[in-house]
Amino acid sequence: xxxxxxxxxxxRILTILQKEGRLSNADLAERVNLSASACHxxxxxxxxxxxxxxxxxxxxxxxxxxxxxxxxEITLNGQADETLDAFExxxxxxxxxxxxxxxxxxxxxxxxxxxxxxxxxxxxxxxHLAKLPGVQTLQSSFSLKTVRQTTALPI
Amino acid sequence: xxxxxxxxxxxRILTILQKEGRLSNADLAERVNLSASACHxxxxxxxxxxxxxxxxxxxxxxxxxxxxxxxxEITLNGQADETLDAFExxxxxxxxxxxxxxxxxxxxxxxxxxxxxxxxxxxxxxxHLAKLPGVQTLQSSFSLKTVRQTTALPI
DNA sequence: AGTGAAAGTTGTTCCCT
DNA sequence: AGGGAACAACTTTCACT
Numbered sequence: 458x459x460x461x462x463x464x465x466x467x468x469r470i471l472t473i474l475q476k477e478g479r480l481s482n483a484d485l486a487e488r489v490n491l492s493a494s495a496c497h498x499x500x501x502x503x504x505x506x507x508x509x510x511x512x513x514x515x516x517x518x519x520x521x522x523x524x525x526x527x528x529x530e531i532t533l534n535g536q537a538d539e540t541l542d543a544f545e546x547x548x549x550x551x552x553x554x555x556x557x558x559x560x561x562x563x564x565x566x567x568x569x570x571x572x573x574x575x576x577x578x579x580x581x582x583x584x585h586l587a588k589l590p591g592v593q594t595l596q597s598s599f600s601l602k603t604v605r606q607t608t609a610l611p612i
Numbered sequence: 613x614x615x616x617x618x619x620x621x622x623x624r625i626l627t628i629l630q631k632e633g634r635l636s637n638a639d640l641a642e643r644v645n646l647s648a649s650a651c652h653x654x655x656x657x658x659x660x661x662x663x664x665x666x667x668x669x670x671x672x673x674x675x676x677x678x679x680x681x682x683x684x685e686i687t688l689n690g691q692a693d694e695t696l697d698a699f700e701x702x703x704x705x706x707x708x709x710x711x712x713x714x715x716x717x718x719x720x721x722x723x724x725x726x727x728x729x730x731x732x733x734x735x736x737x738x739x740h741l742a743k744l745p746g747v748q749t750l751q752s753s754f755s756l757k758t759v760r761q762t763t764a765l766p767i
Numbered sequence: 768a769g770t771g772a773a774a775g776t777t778g779t780t781c782c783c784t
Numbered sequence: 785a786g787g788g789a790a791c792a793a794c795t796t797t798c799a800c801t
Contacts, residue, residue: 461675475668476668482777491786493778494789497778498785507672510671512669513633513667513668514664515665515667516765517664520661520662522616523766528713560683561754571765600713603711603713638795649796
């Protein structure tokens with residue numbers, strides 16, 4: 458059922474590296490019962506085949522002063538291709554926007570924004586979001602608490 | 613303005629490692645104009661101080677068959693502490709739920725769910741989400757396209 | 768805080784099965 | 785596809801500034 462061009466060993470490798478991205482190849486090899494060279498070859502295959510798109514350090518937002526997560530629903534004034542393109546290009550340049558999705562249904566876009574606090578979000582809203590091209594309405598929803606946050610996909 | 617107990621060199625280290633989590637300490641040291649040992653000590657300080665919470669490999673969802681992202685707004689039947697606690701414990705055990713936030717406003721929770729396709733989401737909805745304790749209403753919004761997705765905070 | 772050197776581990780390649 | 789060996793590169797610690 459779960460295939461997609463990778464075997465169970467590759468799946469284990471992905472599952473492990475999704476949680477411990479800096480695990481040494483030697484340790485990884487031991488965990489999946491392979492020699493270091495065989496394991497290394499598989500990891501390279503997963504990287505070159507686009508299964509693994511990169512490795513990142515996860516930074517605690519609170520420790521760098523980003524205590525506030527806000528989801529923003531945006532509707533644009535029109536659905537013309539150029540309207541959407543212009544919006545998408547501009548939104549990708551706002552560093553406070555961690556995610557942006559084009560949505561089905563009423564709202565056109567859903568954004569995940571990280572701000573220092575509510576006041577900082579007001580600044581981001583006024584200075585960046587409201588000025589994105591084609592924006593008609595903005596509706597912001599504040600997160601009171603992050604219950605779960607993971608980058609690990611079920612594999 | 614940007615401080616929080618770390619100096620500009622630490623900020624650069626975080627910014628770099630947020631994008632290249634597997635960069636060697638030797639290369640990182642060169643980029644921030646430090647010796648390997650000084651750089652290593654700073655990285656350890658950032659890890660032990662909770663600034664860096666971990667390192668992960670990012671996996672391409674499409675390559676492992678997760679083509680569909682859905683946001684789900686959930687309201688519970690009541691706001692009793694036990695109701696929220698039970699819900700939060702249960703939702704954290706559903707691997708298809710990558711994020712869960714307690715929200716201000718009308719909907720109680722916002723979930724980010726990854727599914728293989730719409731049919732698979734129907735299965736997740738029926739078999740997992742609808743059965744979470746205390747759930748009153750579920751409202752699902754499908755992402756048509758991910759415009760931007762990053763784990764890197766602005767620092 | 769930073770440096771340089773030393774020692775032990777790793778990543779990576781190559782050859783063989 | 786996997787294993788083993790070899791070498792270069794790297795991580796990590798320590799003594800010193």
